[in-house]
Amino acid sequence: MKVIGIDYGSVRIGIASSDDAGIMAHPEKTIKIAEEGSPADAIKDVVSLIEKKGAEVVVVGLPFQLDGEKGKAAETVEAWVEQLTEELPDISIEMVDERLTTAAAQAKMKEIGKKTKKSKSIIDQVAAVEILQTYLQSQQDSALDGIGKGRVDPDLAAFHIDDDDDEENEFSDLGFGGGGGSWDVDGRNDDY
Numbered sequence: 001m002k003v004i005g006i007d008y009g010s011v012r013i014g015i016a017s018s019d020d021a022g023i024m025a026h027p028e029k030t031i032k033i034a035e036e037g038s039p040a041d042a043i044k045d046v047v048s049l050i051e052k053k054g055a056e057v058v059v060v061g062l063p064f065q066l067d068g069e070k071g072k073a074a075e076t077v078e079a080w081v082e083q084l085t086e087e088l089p090d091i092s093i094e095m096v097d098e099r100l101t102t103a104a105a106q107a108k109m110k111e112i113g114k115k116t117k118k119s120k121s122i123i124d125q126v127a128a129v130e131i132l133q134t135y136l137q138s139q140q141d142s143a144l145d146g147i148g149k150g151r152v153d154p155d156l157a158a159f160h161i162d163d164d165d166d167e168e169n170e171f172s173d174l175g176f177g178g179g180g181g182s183w184d185v186d187g188r189n190d191d192y
Helices: 041-054 071-085 101-111 120-146 154-159
Strands: 002-008 013-017 025-032 057-062 092-097
Touching: 002 025, 002 041, 002 120, 013 041, 013 120, 013 154, 025 041, 025 120, 057 071, 057 120, 071 092, 101 154
Parallel strands: 002 057, 057 092
Antiparallel strands: 002 013, 013 025
16 A cells, blocks of 8 residues: 655645555655745645555645644644645545654765755655654554454455464464464465
8 A cells, every 4th residue: 555644834845655565664755835835735645645656645744733633834834734625535545654854864964974955855755754654653553453343444465364363373364373264464375
């Protein structure tokens, strides 16, 4: 599942994308807003990139205040997301808490010896990676929590174990002993 992450800004919009499996995020692009323009002007470029990448989900960072409340910045992002949603009615657009992602991005840039003042266009992409990777990790954690509880995300089929209700051995449904069954990793119902 391809996912796009967006770090919204009034001057620059950082964009990251996932790999095709929806596991890892990587920097994609920074869209700079013209001096006399507005972030709404960038929606066309954002939509174009989302369509080109074939994204199924878009994740936008929502800047909550440190106390967890929504402030003016969050309201601005929500208004921009409404405009984006109008342009992409068939794509799921989610907002996730982005508190401290810019600080985390700056720390990572510092770790690799990049000065953040000289890397403004990159910092927005790194923040978008932080937002997207947090989302992807939460999806993976949720899917793993669902294993054995009947709540497995079909997009994470590699983690799906065929529960054939063997009661001989508690590990039989995991492919360890028991009266046999199948572990469906690639859709071929491989027997063991």
